[in-house]
Amino acid sequence: MTDTTTPLQHTDQQTPTRTPLFYGGREHHTDQTLRITNPANPSQVVGEAAAASRDQALEAVGAAKKAFPAWAALTGAERAQQLTQAAGAIMENSEQEAGILSRENGKVVGESTFDLMGLAKRFELACGLAEEVDAVEVLPGPPTEVHVSHKPMGVVTIIVPFNWPAAILGASLPYALMAGNTVVVKPPPSCPLATTRAVQRIAEQLPPGVLNVVTGEDAEIGEALVSHEDVAKVCFTGSVNGGKRIMTMAAQTLTNVTLELGGNDGVLILEDAQFNEQNMDLLFMGIFGTTGQVCMNAKRIYVHSSKKEELVAELTKRLEQVQLGPASDSSTTMGPFHQKAQLEFVQALVKEAKDSGADVREFGELPGGEWADGNFMRPSLVLDPDPNLRVVTEEQFGPTIPIITFEDVEDGIRMINDTEYGLCNSVWTADEATAHSVGTRLQSGYVFHNTHGPALLDQRAPFGGIKQSGIGREMGTIGLREFQEPHALGVLKG
Numbered sequence: 001m002t003d004t005t006t007p008l009q010h011t012d013q014q015t016p017t018r019t020p021l022f023y024g025g026r027e028h029h030t031d032q033t034l035r036i037t038n039p040a041n042p043s044q045v046v047g048e049a050a051a052a053s054r055d056q057a058l059e060a061v062g063a064a065k066k067a068f069p070a071w072a073a074l075t076g077a078e079r080a081q082q083l084t085q086a087a088g089a090i091m092e093n094s095e096q097e098a099g100i101l102s103r104e105n106g107k108v109v110g111e112s113t114f115d116l117m118g119l120a121k122r123f124e125l126a127c128g129l130a131e132e133v134d135a136v137e138v139l140p141g142p143p144t145e146v147h148v149s150h151k152p153m154g155v156v157t158i159i160v161p162f163n164w165p166a167a168i169l170g171a172s173l174p175y176a177l178m179a180g181n182t183v184v185v186k187p188p189p190s191c192p193l194a195t196t197r198a199v200q201r202i203a204e205q206l207p208p209g210v211l212n213v214v215t216g217e218d219a220e221i222g223e224a225l226v227s228h229e230d231v232a233k234v235c236f237t238g239s240v241n242g243g244k245r246i247m248t249m250a251a252q253t254l255t256n257v258t259l260e261l262g263g264n265d266g267v268l269i270l271e272d273a274q275f276n277e278q279n280m281d282l283l284f285m286g287i288f289g290t291t292g293q294v295c296m297n298a299k300r301i302y303v304h305s306s307k308k309e310e311l312v313a314e315l316t317k318r319l320e321q322v323q324l325g326p327a328s329d330s331s332t333t334m335g336p337f338h339q340k341a342q343l344e345f346v347q348a349l350v351k352e353a354k355d356s357g358a359d360v361r362e363f364g365e366l367p368g369g370e371w372a373d374g375n376f377m378r379p380s381l382v383l384d385p386d387p388n389l390r391v392v393t394e395e396q397f398g399p400t401i402p403i404i405t406f407e408d409v410e411d412g413i414r415m416i417n418d419t420e421y422g423l424c425n426s427v428w429t430a431d432e433a434t435a436h437s438v439g440t441r442l443q444s445g446y447v448f449h450n451t452h453g454p455a456l457l458d459q460r461a462p463f464g465g466i467k468q469s470g471i472g473r474e475m476g477t478i479g480l481r482e483f484q485e486p487h488a489l490g491v492l493k494g
Contacts, residue, residue: 017047017100019196021056021215023184024063025208027200028056034189034215039106039336040326040367040374046103049192049215057184057221058228060212064155064182065230067209072152072180076133079178086205087123087174090116090166090198101194102327105162106335106375107290109327112194118167119198122475125459126174132477133178133484141493150484152180153256154232157225159246161238162191162338163293164454166198171463171474172235172258172483173199177211179483181232185213186225190339227252233483236260237295240468247471258472258482260464262395263295263423266416267452268442269303270409273428275314279450284318286426286453288379291334292399293342296424298452299395302412305405312403315381319363324376326367334364336375337398343375346398349391350380353402358391359383387415395421409438417443422466426452445469 017036020027033048052060071079098112105112139146156176160169165188176183187195192215203211214221226234227249233256236246243259250257267283287298303311325332337343354360362378379399382391392402406412416425426448427439439447445465448456457463462473472482 014046014099014103016045017193017197019047019049019193019200019215021050021052021060021213022196022200022203023060023209023212023214024066025203028059030056034192034217036104036191036193038103038326039338040328040371040376042340042373042375046100047193049187049196052214052216052221054221054224057214057216057224060184060214061155061224061228061230063209064184064212067207068152068154068182071182071207071210074180076130076178079133079180080127080130082206083123083174083177084127086202087120087127089201089205090120090123092201097194097197100197101166101191102335104191104193106338107327108332108335111290112327115164115166116194116198118164119170122167122170122459123174125475126178126480129178129477129480132480133180141491143492144490145493147489147491149487149489150179150481151487153483153485154181155230156181156183156233156235156483157186157231158183159186159225159234159236159238160188160195162188163290163295165191165195168237169195169199171237171260171479175475175480176233176235176483179480181483182210183212184225185211186221187213187215189215189217223249226250227255229253231255233257235474243470258464258474259470260295260472260474261423261468261470262397262421263465263469264299264393264395264419264421265296265424265426265444265452266419266442267298267301267303267426267428268412268416268438269301269307269311269428270412270434270438271304271306272430272434273304273307273450274430275310280314280318282451282453282455284315285455286451287315287401288319288322288334288399289453291337291377292346292379293338293397294454296446296453296457298401298426300392300416301401301403302406302415303403304412305407308403308405312381312383316361316363319379319381322364322379324364324367324378326371326374334379334399337377338375340375342397343377346377346396346400349389349394349396350382350400353382353385353389353391356386356389358385358389393419413438413441420468423464423469424448424452426450443467445473
């Protein structure tokens with residue numbers, strides 16, 4: 001944290017962005033701030049965000065608690081009307097807002113625009129479930145006629161990561177609000193600016209305290225937002241270790257949790273798979289989009305030996321077009337890592353693969369000049385690595401992917417499932433029946449067919465992982481129910 005009196009440098013001739021806390025329907029300022037730098041040149045400051053104290057975080061929870069009874073008393077249709085109107089503010093000045101997100105995050109501006117659009121779209125989908133909010137199932141008697149409904153939980157804390165903070169927020173925030181809860185959002189401390197601004201724009205259109213946003217260091221405000229007795233539920237997206245810490249804190253008050261954690265997504269390409277420009281473009285983006293920093297990106301490819309050469313050629317053709325650079329350069333197609341520690345982790349994985357004798361093919365040129373110290377890494381393919389290497393067994397979360405061949409589909413399925421993760425997988429086959437028979441055997445929360453990654457994720461469906469990839473689901477009716485408590489009223493029939 002830094003003192004607010006410290007002068008800020010300008011970044012790419014842009015005025016530094018400053019964001020306050022926003023809770024109880026108004027802005028709040030702090031003595032300390034978070035200094036946000038550009039991952040493409042860490043010496044450049046993008047802006048600063050308020051760093052809340054524990055007491056301020058508790059005040060935000062208190063504001064949400066105060067607003068809860070009136071918000072919970074509305075019908076689903078009434079809440080949908082207010083949320084639809086409020087969500088109209090998300091895309092205001094979208095070019096400017098996407099620019100802020102790209103400078104603080106590092107990803108290209110086009111991805112930042114889609115990030116904000118994802119939040120808006122998910123509000124629309126959640127509001128479309130208004131009838132489900134108040135739905136009552138009647139279990140007929142005699143002797144008892146039971147009315148099963150779903151009630152709001154109370155105050156919900158939502159903690160989002162740096163990579164797609166707005167869209168990921170959209171997987172939980174509108175569903176929590178539609179369910180009748182009030183919310184405190186905690187953006188990522190390394191990338192809080194655009195998300196805070198978007199949440200504030202929405203919150204200003206809602207009754208005071210219904211939606212609040214608090215920025216700050218995890219150690220300072222984490223316990224207040226997670227394990228306080230007035231917090232009914234925590235929704236966290238992030239690393240496995242982060243999820244375990246959240247769960248430990250929440251256990252102190254038996255607070256309900258939804259955890260969307262890491263993934264080591266597998267791609268299973270069968271002998272009859274057909275490649276075309278569209279599905280290869282989608283696979284490429286589903287591996288290397290956002291510099292590989294997406295939980296549902298492909299992390300491992302298992303390809304039938306007869307398809308390997310064609311697959312490598314298709315990926316190579318696209319990797320040869322990659323332009324590494326800052327988001328401010330319109331020719332950039334791949335930005336830097338958001339954090340240097342992650343860059344160094346992925347570099348170590350690739351070095352291990354090289355040292356082991358794997359065929360590692362790297363592409364693109366690192367930028368120089370003022371961007372020479374940025375968190376950049378050349379994207380790579382790791383061909384035929386030892387399956388026990390960390391580049392295979394661990395989530396890289398970066399622009400590299402191992403490619404391993406198989407002969408028998410049973411071996412491919414076994415290798416896909418041989419992981420502690422279970423977020424997403426994909427099966428590639430020209431036969432729809434095979435897609436069903438093989439896809440249902442892949443152990444994960446979501447399985448793609450002939451594609452992989454966010455672009456064709458059906459947002460009506462529940463999303464989340466199994467095993468170490470998380471607990472609970474987001475989006476769809478099931479995601480809505482994650483923010484409600486079942487309530488049964490049994491009426492004796494004479």
